[in-house]
Each structure stands twice: as structure tokens, then as C-alpha cells.
Amino acid sequence: MRTIKQLAFIAVLSALLSGCGSTGAILLTPEENIDAIPLKVSDLTEAEKQNWGHLDLLVDTIPGMSVDKAYTEIIKNRKGKKVIVAVIDSGIDIDHEDLDANIWTNKDEKPGNGKDDDKNGYIDDVHGWNFLGDTYDEQLEFVRILSSGNSSHPDYARAQVEYQKMYEKYTGLKTQYDQIHQQVKNANQTLIKHFGKKDYTQKEVAAIKTENQELNQAKQIAQFMFSNGAESMSEVVEDIEASLKSITERLNIHLNKNLKGRKTGDDPDDFNQKYYGNGNVKPAKKDEIHGTHVAGVIAAERNNGKGVNGVANNVEIMSIRAVPNGDEYDKDVALAIRYAVDNGASIINGSFGKSFSPHSDWVRDAIAYAAEKDVVFIHAAGNDSKNVDTEPSFPDDNINGKEISDSYIRVGALSWKYGSNLLATFSNYGKQNVDIFAPGYQIYSPKPNNEYDYIDGTSFAAPAVAGVAALIRSYYPKLSAAQVKKIILDSGLDIKTKVIVGGNSENIKPFADVVKSGKIVNAYNALIMASKMAN
Numbered sequence: 001m002r003t004i005k006q007l008a009f010i011a012v013l014s015a016l017l018s019g020c021g022s023t024g025a026i027l028l029t030p031e032e033n034i035d036a037i038p039l040k041v042s043d044l045t046e047a048e049k050q051n052w053g054h055l056d057l058l059v060d061t062i063p064g065m066s067v068d069k070a071y072t073e074i075i076k077n078r079k080g081k082k083v084i085v086a087v088i089d090s091g092i093d094i095d096h097e098d099l100d101a102n103i104w105t106n107k108d109e110k111p112g113n114g115k116d117d118d119k120n121g122y123i124d125d126v127h128g129w130n131f132l133g134d135t136y137d138e139q140l141e142f143v144r145i146l147s148s149g150n151s152s153h154p155d156y157a158r159a160q161v162e163y164q165k166m167y168e169k170y171t172g173l174k175t176q177y178d179q180i181h182q183q184v185k186n187a188n189q190t191l192i193k194h195f196g197k198k199d200y201t202q203k204e205v206a207a208i209k210t211e212n213q214e215l216n217q218a219k220q221i222a223q224f225m226f227s228n229g230a231e232s233m234s235e236v237v238e239d240i241e242a243s244l245k246s247i248t249e250r251l252n253i254h255l256n257k258n259l260k261g262r263k264t265g266d267d268p269d270d271f272n273q274k275y276y277g278n279g280n281v282k283p284a285k286k287d288e289i290h291g292t293h294v295a296g297v298i299a300a301e302r303n304n305g306k307g308v309n310g311v312a313n314n315v316e317i318m319s320i321r322a323v324p325n326g327d328e329y330d331k332d333v334a335l336a337i338r339y340a341v342d343n344g345a346s347i348i349n350g351s352f353g354k355s356f357s358p359h360s361d362w363v364r365d366a367i368a369y370a371a372e373k374d375v376v377f378i379h380a381a382g383n384d385s386k387n388v389d390t391e392p393s394f395p396d397d398n399i400n401g402k403e404i405s406d407s408y409i410r411v412g413a414l415s416w417k418y419g420s421n422l423l424a425t426f427s428n429y430g431k432q433n434v435d436i437f438a439p440g441y442q443i444y445s446p447k448p449n450n451e452y453d454y455i456d457g458t459s460f461a462a463p464a465v466a467g468v469a470a471l472i473r474s475y476y477p478k479l480s481a482a483q484v485k486k487i488i489l490d491s492g493l494d495i496k497t498k499v500i501v502g503g504n505s506e507n508i509k510p511f512a513d514v515v516k517s518g519k520i521v522n523a524y525n526a527l528i529m530a531s532k533m534a535n
Helices: 004-018 046-054 067-075 141-147 156-195 202-206 213-227 233-254 290-299 330-342 360-372 458-475 481-490 523-534
Strands: 083-089 128-130 315-321 347-350 376-380 408-414 436-439 443-447 451-455 498-501 504-510
Touching (some): 083 290, 156 233, 202 213, 330 347, 360 376, 376 481, 408 458, 458 523
Parallel strands (some): 083 315, 128 315, 347 376
């Protein structure tokens, strides 16, 4: 908890550094100031958890993007220009109560008439396009390389090594989780039987005194889980079962060499076959939640009394379904980028990625095309806790170290813990190839069927930045895509502290050594800098 003295210090510091309105000073964070901010030791409230990415580091000691402050002090009641943000992802629930008012509609296309009214090659693309058609499950890219049987493929040997490593990892995890699941499930059932209820408490478990070996073992297991942050044993069982489902899916689908997932009828290695798929951009299954969650971070309807507030107002989401349950195809991604650019998007969010990319040139060409057409492309850094300067991660925007786009931004994920635990443990990083960090841990956002949930990932850090880019392009529309990138990188909070990297407590580096800009995104600063640059 903060002391009154600390609160007073923060208030004074905030007044000195922040200013108000579009003429305020950039909120610089020199080492002597930001390092003096007390760490938040109390748990986040439910309201803070649901909105932490919009909070302010100085005021709240939570490393959010100062979105609420930007609306209060800069945007206020100003009217901006409508901005189209393309979300290349899984399907999006365009009927969701917190998204339906902010979905892009192609006004030149008449819905449901089976005709290509706007002559863009895509029939009934009313809210975007579905490059997957009826496809849902897919292999990982290196499994596709092995399944082709082409041992002369330049990545074949590396794919074999990766397959063996991942198969052994997940078969081991399956065995381990099966055992844990059985133990925890049995312990929970024993305690339910003992108490005669499912919602027993940590205090009740601690009070158990028994010589019964089975009950005593159940007590020990429960106390261990409670000591590691569990709120209930039933939730632990559910979490383990969800992990088991994911592990089994990895083995039976993503690593399945015999899976034939693609159902679009085209050749994914022939870029000339372009007009496949359909206009249904919605999720194929209830479990297909990723795209809806990403869209919500950017554009959940603000102040409608439902769910959450997206980062951006004045925004329309163009839904482009191109990411299956598995690795996306390079061809789908390249065509999706070009579709977004050609149909009016000024920002593209790509929360996907992989370590193998047979047609990476197609995607790079599309990224370069977006830059030429003044479109910002924002991409998630990935969730493998790896250094993408030394390990391959696609898509990227460089060839032999030379960037082919001046409007591509790669984003890593922050946790809500300012200090050494600032980096989300899962986030990829890279001094050369990750541009900036943004909130990506336990992000609350919509999922299909008017529901909401917390999800981790750089997948949700990228759309946070896309939302900031949308604010800049809405209120300062004359700024170019390259200028928007420069503003986002230059206006972030300059972090001087050392951080734990990749979740490894023995790997501690200055923040500036793991990200190109050395900064975390700040919407308030970005709008101030945009105002100055526009003038």
C-alpha cells in the first residue's frame, strides 16, 4: 500500500511532468523519476484488472497506456475522422453486443445477392473476407513441410528437428498433466465429500485435523494449490482440463502429419489462385475466440454500459478471417494484407506468427505494399519467450537486416507489475526486431456470444497499439503511416529499470536491451506528440 507521503510525491510528480490538453509536455520518465515510483504491492481490484491497460503509471503505479487520461485531458468531446482497422485473425463475432456498432460495412456490396457488386473479385464481402472458407483445424507449418515429403525443401532438416523436439515435449506434458489431473481431481472430490459442499474455503481446509491418509493428502494438495494463488480447487481442475485439451489438440491436430485441414480448393503454393473462400467472417466454432478478443481490445464500444472500452473511438473493424486453429498459410496472409489495403484500411493488426515461412517473400511484399499505400501494419512479437533477433519469427519486415517498410511495428507484451516483472514471461523480445511493448497479460475483452474473458498474449498487446494508432489517425488524419509509427515509438515511456526476460529469473537485462525503442506505449504522450507534429 502507498503511504500519504508517497501519494503526495506522485501527485507532485504528475503535475510537473504531465500538463493538460494537446499543448501539454511529453511525459518523459528519466531514471530519477520513474525509479522513484513505488511498486504496487496490493492485488489489483476487479475494476483495475478489467481496465489495467488503460491506466496510468504515475497515478496508478500500473504500467498501462494512459488511455483514460488521454480521453479525459486531450480527446474530451472532440470529433475525429472514422478510421478502418483491418483485423487479420480468426473469425470475429460481428454481432457481439460490444462490437456490432463498430464493424466495417462495404457499402458498395449488396449482401447476399451472390454477385461481386464492387468488382473487387470477392463476392458478398460485406464485412470483410474469409480466406479460410470452411477450414478450422490446421497443422503447424513445419509439419506441413514434412508432410509434403520433399526432403530437398530448404527447411526440411530444421523441420525434422523441430518436430521431434515438440512431439517429445507435448507427449511428456500429456503424461505429466494426466497424472496431476487425476491427483487434483481426486483431492477435490475427497474434500467435497468431507465438507458436503463444492465451495469449501482455504480456511476450512487449513482447519482439517485427521488421521485419515486420503483426506490428509487431499488437504496437502489443496493447501499447495491455495499457496500458489488458486481461489478454488474446482477452478484448478478446470484449468488443468483446459491445459490437457490444449496439449491433446497440439498432438492430435497441429502435429498430425496426416491431417488434411484446408478446404478452400486452391493450391496454397500458387499465388495466382486468389479468389477463394467466402464472405462469412464469423467464427466457425464457439471455441474460435481469438479474433473477437483482438477486435475488442481495439474497438469495443466505449461507454455503452457493457463489457469493456476499446482503446479507439471512431473506428470500424474490417474482419479478415485468415488464421486457423494451427499455423496460417503465407498465401492467405499476403492476400489478406492486400485485401485490407485495397478496401480502405489505414491500419492492419496481425496477431499471428510462426517459426517457418516457405513463402515469406509473398508476405514481405504485401507488408511493403501496405507501407507504399500509407497503411500501418502492427504485428504481435509472439509468445515463445525467445529472442527474435537470433531465432526466426514470421512475418517480419526485413531482408538481411534491411527493413522493407517504414510503417511496420512489432509489439511485445507487458504484465501489470511495474518493476523487474514488467515483461510478460511468455513474450518474445529483441533489441533489433521488437519495436515497443504494450499491455498483453490477462487482458479482459469480448469473446463470442456476448461473453468476456481474460486472455494472455502478445496477440493482445498488438491491438492495444493498433488502437493508439487509430486514435492518432482519427484526430490527426494528415499524418502519414510512417509518422504514426515514429510517434508511437518516440512518445512511449522510457523504461530504465532492469527486467526479468523470458520468465527466467537468471536472465535479467536492462529494458533497453530487449526492445528497439526502449519504451512502453503511452497513448497520452502519443496524442501530444501527434499534435505537435501535425502543427
